Amino acid sequence: MPKVSEEHRAARREQIIDAMLRCVARDGFHKTTMAAVVGESGLSAGAVYLYFKGKDDLIRAIAELVAGEGLSVVLDRAVADVPPPHRVLEAVLERVIAIGEERGIELHRVALQTWAEAARDPEIKAIYRREGSRGRAAWATYVERAIAAGHLQHDADPARIAHTLIGLIPGYMVQRLFFEDLTPASYAAGLADLTGCAAMRRANEDNT
Structure with a gap:
């Protein structure tokens, strides 16, 4: 019997996760069944259950996907110019949207549902806590370098700013439900306006 390659396993796993994402985006977590995922994936039930024992395993996989997206973008920006x-x-918001487009869904709709699951499921909450800690550390590293680059005031607290920046991401996703014309560029421009006003105010105070 031919040995299955790791690439094949990874591709099958992604195929199943994509099917779950489509089902959840269309019908919601609680209406999505394993039978629906099997049908959506185009695989046999045996193949799906080989990778995921049940719906909870798939929910955890989606939570890890949603929570982990954007982390590499932040780290890249922290080490580059x-x-x-x-x-x-x-850049983070654009990446989240691109991931959804690549998978044929609106990822923000799924993300909102995984956050709701985290409120009731301790295991999913633990995933978000773990991924959130990694994200907070990445953002704090970026903020430290942004302070050194002169983008933020020199006495700013990296941990506090990291939490604030992280909070802007779900804020965007929530608003995308109601304002479909809201783009990452326009949303981020609002942050630029806010930080620009703060910088101007500080400069005025220093001159008085």
Whole structure:
């Protein structure tokens, strides 16, 4: 019997996750059944259950996907020529949208549902806590370098700013439900306006 390659396993796993994402985006978590995922994936029930024992396993996989997206973008911006915060936020949001488009869904709709699951499921909450800690550390590293680059005031607290920037991401996703014309660029421009006003006020105070 031929040995299944790791690439094949990874591709099958992604195929099943994509099917679950489509089902959840269309019908919601609680209406999505394993039978629906099997049908959506085009695989046999045995093949699906080989990778995921049940719906909870798939929900955890989706939670990890949603929570982990954008982390590499922040880390990349922290080690490269450091752009201002609104540019990093814009890049993260664009990446989230691109991931959804690649998978044929609106990822923000699924993300909102995984957050709701985290409120009731301790295991999913633990996933978000773990991924959130990684994200907070990445953002704090970026903020430290943004301060050094002069984008933020020199006495700013990296941990506090990291929490604030992280909070802007779900804020965008919530608003996308109601304002479909809201783009990452326009949303991030609002942050640029806010930080620009703060910088101007500080400069005026220093001159008085």
